[in-house]
Amino acid sequence: MTPTIIRDTLNSVLSVQKVGKDQKMKPKTGIDEIQPYQGGKPIEEVQRTLGIDNIIKLASNENPLGPSPLAIASMKEAMLNVNLYPDGNTYYLKQDLAKHLSVSPKNLILGNGSNEILQIVGETFISANNEVIFSESAFVVYQLVSKICGAKSVIIPMLNFDQDLGAMADAITNRTKVIFVANPNNPTGTMVTKDQVEQLVEQVPKHILIVFDEAYCEYIDRPDYPETINYILNEKENILITRTFAKIYGLAGLRIGYGISTPTIIDLMNRVRQPFNCNTLAQVAAQAALKDHQHVKESRELNEKGKTQLYHFFDGIGLDYVPSEGNFILVHFDSSGQKIADLLLQKGVIVRPVAGYGFPNSIRVTIGTTEENQRFISTLTEILQTT
Numbered sequence: 507m508t509p510t511i512i513r514d515t516l517n518s519v520l521s522v523q524k525v526g527k528d529q530k531m532k533p534k535t536g537i538d539e540i541q542p543y544q545g546g547k548p549i550e551e552v553q554r555t556l557g558i559d560n561i562i563k564l565a566s567n568e569n570p571l572g573p574s575p576l577a578i579a580s581m582k583e584a585m586l587n588v589n590l591y592p593d594g595n596t597y598y599l600k601q602d603l604a605k606h607l608s609v610s611p612k613n614l615i616l617g618n619g620s621n622e623i624l625q626i627v628g629e630t631f632i633s634a635n636n637e638v639i640f641s642e643s644a645f646v647v648y649q650l651v652s653k654i655c656g657a658k659s660v661i662i663p664m665l666n667f668d669q670d671l672g673a674m675a676d677a678i679t680n681r682t683k684v685i686f687v688a689n690p691n692n693p694t695g696t697m698v699t700k701d702q703v704e705q706l707v708e709q710v711p712k713h714i715l716i717v718f719d720e721a722y723c724e725y726i727d728r729p730d731y732p733e734t735i736n737y738i739l740n741e742k743e744n745i746l747i748t749r750t751f752a753k754i755y756g757l758a759g760l761r762i763g764y765g766i767s768t769p770t771i772i773d774l775m776n777r778v779r780q781p782f783n784c785n786t787l788a789q790v791a792a793q794a795a796l797k798d799h800q801h802v803k804e805s806r807e808l809n810e811k812g813k814t815q816l817y818h819f820f821d822g823i824g825l826d827y828v829p830s831e832g833n834f835i836l837v838h839f840d841s842s843g844q845k846i847a848d849l850l851l852q853k854g855v856i857v858r859p860v861a862g863y864g865f866p867n868s869i870r871v872t873i874g875t876t877e878e879n880q881r882f883i884s885t886l887t888e889i890l891q892t893t
């Protein structure tokens with residue numbers, strides 16, 4: 507005879523299975539509210555769907571100069587070893603990056619794009635009952651991370667295209683866990699200054715992590731841009747900086763970015779990170795790109811030249827725009843930005859509509875080569891004359 511306790515357990519397991527069979531699969535709370543991330547359309551997709559050639563993409567803030575030639579050479583060599591797993595600790599890249607940033611390798615974590623670092627922040631620190639503070643019209647991934655973690659997003663209104671760090675500090679409650687600051691912000695291109703950051707850092711209690719997302723920092727040459735690495739060097743315990751090889755280093759397609767923080771924070775995040783999150787080619791290319799100062803210099807110069815070219819055009823035809831610290835510009839129109847983006851797309855120029863960021867009458871255009879910018883200028887002029 508089966509003892510009662512075993513029989514009851516068996517029955518309860520069987521009944522759970524029976525109920526489970528009839529139930530629908532449900533995601534975690536909040537997941538079905540997330541809108542899938544809409545990136546800039548790839549050139550191949552536009553070719554395939556619209557049947558047109560000669561397409562330019564100014565939609566995802568990539569480097570129009572391409573990757574560093576040194577990065578290409580290093581990838582060619584490393585290609586032969588892709589039957590082996592990559593270095594799961596990104597040892598050599600961390601060594602080089604640490605030297606480049608004057609920090610210790612213990613201050614660094616590498617990710618599959620800086621987006622992955624943002625996601626690891628969520629997985630490591632944010633629980634369902636927490637609050638996450640970031641600005642309205644800030645880079646979309648902060649909201650995504652907050653939602654994935656089931657936390658409450660506390661969205662602070664912008665002050666005329668600027669993130670309001672004072673209001674962010676005022677919004678702190680006993681549930682706040684992370685504050686995200688994009689510097690400069692995408693899609694507005696605006697930055698927060700050293701003094702503003704200093705005030706925020708002073709006001710935020712040390713159990714709350716402040717993430718400074720500096721994906722475009724290498725384009726900035728302003729004396730009032732905050733040197734946030736100094737906080738790490740001074741062992742400030744609640745700061746994380748994220749940066750990327752996707753922008754000025756021209757390696758967006760390889761997905762490689764990094765975080766800089768105290769060894770304690772990095773150690774916690776490393777426990778959550780997937781074992782081989784940065785592939786072999788990305789690692790060697792990033793090492794080479796770091797050393798290619800000429801490529802970085804040329805990329806910065808091309809960006810400045812393109813910015814001047816586009817500002818000149820916008821000023822000339824009276825289009826309003828937000829002066830940018832990055833490699834992209836937010837431009838305003840009298841009517842739907844989506845419509846302008848669609849018309850540009852039909853003529854082979856991919857830009858980004860930004861209604862989802864709260865700018866229904868604007869587009870974001872990445873600064874391209876002189877020729878790409880000229881193509882954008884003439885195509886937009888044609889569109890504005892005929893609509």
Ligand SMILES: Cc1ncc(COP(=O)(O)O)c(C=O)c1O
Nearest residue numbers: 619620621645692721750752763
């Ligand atoms: C502000 C900001 N942060 C982070 C990222 C993500 O960069 P990555 O390609 O390194 O994931 C982007 C990409 O556009 C961005 O604009």
